[in-house]
Amino acid sequence: MDKTINLTLKVWRQAGPKAKGKFETYKIDNVSTDSSFLEMMDVLNEQLVAERKEPVAFDHDCREGICGMCSMYINGHPHGPDGEITTCQLHMRNFNDGQTITIEPWRSAAFPIIKDLMVDRGAYDKIIQAGGYVNVNTGGVPDGNAIPIGKDIADEAMDAASCIGCGACAAACKNGSAMLFVAAKVSQLALLPQGKVEGAHRAKAMVAKMDELGFGNCTNTGACEAECPKNVSISHIARLNREFLVAKFQD
Amino acid sequence: MWLIDSSIGRKLVMSITGTFLVLFLLFHSIMNLVVIISPEGYNAICEFLGANWYALVATSILASGFVIHILYALYLTFQNMRARGAERYAVKNNQKGVSWSSQNMLVLGAIVLGFLVLHMYNFWFKMQFVELTGIHTGDFHPADGAAYVQQLFSNWVYCVVYIVWLAALWLHLTHGIWSALQSLGLNNKTWLPRVKVIANVISTIVVLMFMAVPVYYLLGCGSGC
Ligand code: HEM
Ligand code: SF4
Ligand code: FES
Numbered sequence: 001m002d003k004t005i006n007l008t009l010k011v012w013r014q015a016g017p018k019a020k021g022k023f024e025t026y027k028i029d030n031v032s033t034d035s036s037f038l039e040m041m042d043v044l045n046e047q048l049v050a051e052r053k054e055p056v057a058f059d060h061d062c063r064e065g066i067c068g069m070c071s072m073y074i075n076g077h078p079h080g081p082d083g084e085i086t087t088c089q090l091h092m093r094n095f096n097d098g099q100t101i102t103i104e105p106w107r108s109a110a111f112p113i114i115k116d117l118m119v120d121r122g123a124y125d126k127i128i129q130a131g132g133y134v135n136v137n138t139g140g141v142p143d144g145n146a147i148p149i150g151k152d153i154a155d156e157a158m159d160a161a162s163c164i165g166c167g168a169c170a171a172a173c174k175n176g177s178a179m180l181f182v183a184a185k186v187s188q189l190a191l192l193p194q195g196k197v198e199g200a201h202r203a204k205a206m207v208a209k210m211d212e213l214g215f216g217n218c219t220n221t222g223a224c225e226a227e228c229p230k231n232v233s234i235s236h237i238a239r240l241n242r243e244f245l246v247a248k249f250q251d
Numbered sequence: 252m253w254l255i256d257s258s259i260g261r262k263l264v265m266s267i268t269g270t271f272l273v274l275f276l277l278f279h280s281i282m283n284l285v286v287i288i289s290p291e292g293y294n295a296i297c298e299f300l301g302a303n304w305y306a307l308v309a310t311s312i313l314a315s316g317f318v319i320h321i322l323y324a325l326y327l328t329f330q331n332m333r334a335r336g337a338e339r340y341a342v343k344n345n346q347k348g349v350s351w352s353s354q355n356m357l358v359l360g361a362i363v364l365g366f367l368v369l370h371m372y373n374f375w376f377k378m379q380f381v382e383l384t385g386i387h388t389g390d391f392h393p394a395d396g397a398a399y400v401q402q403l404f405s406n407w408v409y410c411v412v413y414i415v416w417l418a419a420l421w422l423h424l425t426h427g428i429w430s431a432l433q434s435l436g437l438n439n440k441t442w443l444p445r446v447k448v449i450a451n452v453i454s455t456i457v458v459l460m461f462m463a464v465p466v467y468y469l470l471g472c473g474s475g476c
Contacts, residue, residue, distance in 0.1 A: 010341075023341065076344030102342045109336040156440075172346065174354055176334030177258075207259055216334030217258040217327045220430040221353040226346035234433070235440040242436025244259045 004030040005097040009044065011056055012104045014113055021113070023102075033093040037080060038063060038070060040092055057116040063088040065229065068166035072117055073104040078168035078227045086166060086229045106171035110178070110214045121167045123213045124181060128165075131205035132185045134194050148193045157191035160184045162230040169224035169232075175216035180224035182210050183240035184232045190243055200247035207244050259434075261327055266431035268320035273428060273453070275313055276420075280460035287467050290397035297396035302382035310379065321364065328357045352426040359423040366416035373403055404468030413465045417458045424454035 006029045014021030028047065031040050038060050045055035061069040070087040074080035080090040095101060103117060111119040163184035170178045186203050189195025195202070218237060225234045254260040286293040300306040352359060377389030377399060391398040403409050428450035432438050438446055 021338075073340060076340065076342040077346070081344075104340055104342070107336050107338050107340055109334050174335065175331035176336065177331070179258075207257060211256070211258050214334055215258075216331035217261055218434075219327070219331070219353065219356060220426075220433050221349050223346050223349050226348050233440055233443070235438060235443050238433050238436050238438035238443075240436075241259055241262070241434055244257075245263060245436055248253055248257075248260070 002032045002034055003093075004032055005092065005095060005099075007031055007040075007095065007098075008100040010100060010102045011044075011117070013056070013116055014105075016115060017112055021116075031092050033091070033095075035092050036063070036088060037072070037074070037090040037092065038088050057114075057118045059118050060088060065089045066164060068164035071106045071119055071121065071167055071171070073106060073171060075102055078106070078171045079166070079229050084229060084231050086164075089229075106167055108167075108170045108173075108176040108215075110176065111167060111170065119167070121165070123215070124165050124167060124178070126213060127178065127182060127206050127209045128185065130209035131198075131202040132189070134189060135198065149191075153191050157188050160187035160191070160232065160236050163188075163228075163232050164230060166229060168227050168229060170215060172223045172227035173216065173218075174221060174223065175219055176214075177218045177224075178210050178213075178215040179218035179237050179240065180228060180232055180234065182206050183234075183236035186240045186243055187236040190239065199243055200250065203240065203243040203247050207240075261323060262434040264319065265323050265327065266434040268316050268323070269427050269431045271316045272320060273424065273431075273457070275316070276457050276461075277453075280457050283464050284460055286397050286400050286464060290401075293397045293400075294395055297378065298394040300379075301394055302379055306379070307383075317367075321360070324357060324360055350426055352422040353430070356423065356426065359419050362419040363416065363423055366412070366419075369412070370416075373409075374399060400464065401468065404465050407469060410465040410469040414462060417461050420461075421454050421458040424457065425451050428453055 006027070009026045009028060010023045011026060012021055013024045026044060026048075028040070028044050031043065035043075038058075041056065041058060048055045059069045059071055061067040063070075065086045065088060068086070070079075072079070072087045074087065074090070079085060079087045080094065082090055082094050105113050105117045106119045106121075110123045111121055113119050161184070163181060165181060167181070169180035170176055186199075186206060189202065190199045220234065220237070222234055225232065252260075254264055282293075282296055285296060300309075374396070377391075378393045378396065380386075381388055381393040387393075389399060390402065404413075429438075429446040430450075432446050432450075
């Protein structure tokens with residue numbers, strides 16, 4: 001039989017972007033330790049609806065760790081206490097019977113709260129729109145057997161590309177800095193031949209957008225890397241700094 | 252101006268002034284060791300770094316390095332607090348691998364600054380300042396640095412105060428040195444653990460060299476042993 005636990009949840013409730021929020025406490029019983037955190041939230045919402053109360057608004061989509069929507073700050077950690085996973089991949093077996101779980105939204109000036117646990121992570125999309133792409137040039141098909149870059153560089157680019165844009169880095173950062181995200185997006189392209197061409201413009205445009213949107217200055221605390229569900233390394237931030245500084249000095 | 256308007260530009264200024272201050276500290280701490288080996292040699296250095304034009308030029312460059320570092324530190328920290336937002340997390344846990352110093356650089360810097368003012372009063376005010384203005388503020392000849400060092404550290408309270416100061420400096424530098432390299436883009440996956448070790452080694456050497464002087468006098472060795 002399933003093991004079940006009883007929990008107390010302290011959930012941040014906020015009616016709208018301008019409304020004043022506060023914590024509400026809910027009891028939830030017989031939660032299967034095999035269920036995921038979001039399934040537990042679904043059960044809570046069914047319970048609230050049955051009691052004719054407003055369900056908790058939270059973001060989610062894929063529920064398999066690839067879309068980056070499930071932004072929840074659980075017991076002091078973005079995506080919960082377990083490492084290298086998103087909230088939707090978090091299992092209830094990480095919690096103990098009788099435990100109190102505090103659930104908060106991302107708190108960062110650049111991610112305003114929409115409702116309850118939902119925040120507007122549109123700022124990250126705007127940074128991507130500023131330069132996180134490669135302009136498509138149609139032309140001859142390249143030789144399928146040509147190897148333009150080494151495996152180690154391709155791996156490094158792939159590690160950067162694993163970023164799902166979830167926002168945990170800025171949420172965890174005491175400076176509200178988006179550097180890990182921007183560094184991942186700049187690195188994944190800067191390391192590849194197709195991306196190198198527009199590298200200087202990309203670094204400048206994305207950093208300018210990041211600053212404009214009110215993200216903070218990176219002081220290299222490393223909290224982002226510790227909380228990143230994809231374990232993106234802060235060494236990409238050094239690459240971003242390099243790309244940006246070289247581009248500026250070339251001007 | 253991108254050195255003010257852009258976050259990475261601001262970090263560039265921070266890291267260059269920081270590195271410059273670290274190099275100054277290396278020079279200063281080596282100079283201090285001379286007072287243990289030979290007080291006469293130390294006074295010769297004090298003489299050399301008196302109110303000469305080159306020492307004054309160096310002093311003003313150094314002072315502006317400090318001023319820029321501090322102004323940027325305040326500006327950056329202010330911006331970062333605003334970026335964090337008005338609402339704070341109710342539960343805040345520490346992440347593994349995040350050093351306490353890295354999150355408290357301003358506090359550590361402020362401690363360093365506080366003692367720096369005391370330090371200027373203890374030494375600069377009685378030495379270079381006297382040579383500049385001719386107003387005599389200390390008990391000894393302005394170039395007799397060794398006498399001033401001995402006088403100050405014959406008081407154990409000052410020894411302890413200076414040791415506390417150096418502890419704060421050590422914490423500031425263990426994060427600051429590798430952080431500066433990271434800000435300059437001089438880092439990668441292989442070097443990340445290495446630059447952290449380099450930062451610890453440099454800060455420990457600097458602080459131990461500084462600490463040697465008060466400890467030497469605290470143990471009573473200054474008055475002939
Ligand atoms: C001898 C004195 C000092 C030395 C050698 C020094 C050195 C450094 C270095 C190397 C950094 C790293 C820069 C980077 O991350 O790019 C740094 C950062 C910092 N320093 Fe200092 N510093 C000194 C004094 C001060 C003082 C007096 C203050 C403030 C009142 C201060 C405040 C800060 C702050 C807030 C940072 C973090 C800024 C950031 O990482 O963006 N420091 N310092
Ligand atoms: S770098 Fe990591 S924490 Fe930041 S957005 Fe990408 S996946 Fe999320
Ligand atoms: S819901 Fe898609 S990553 Fe969690």
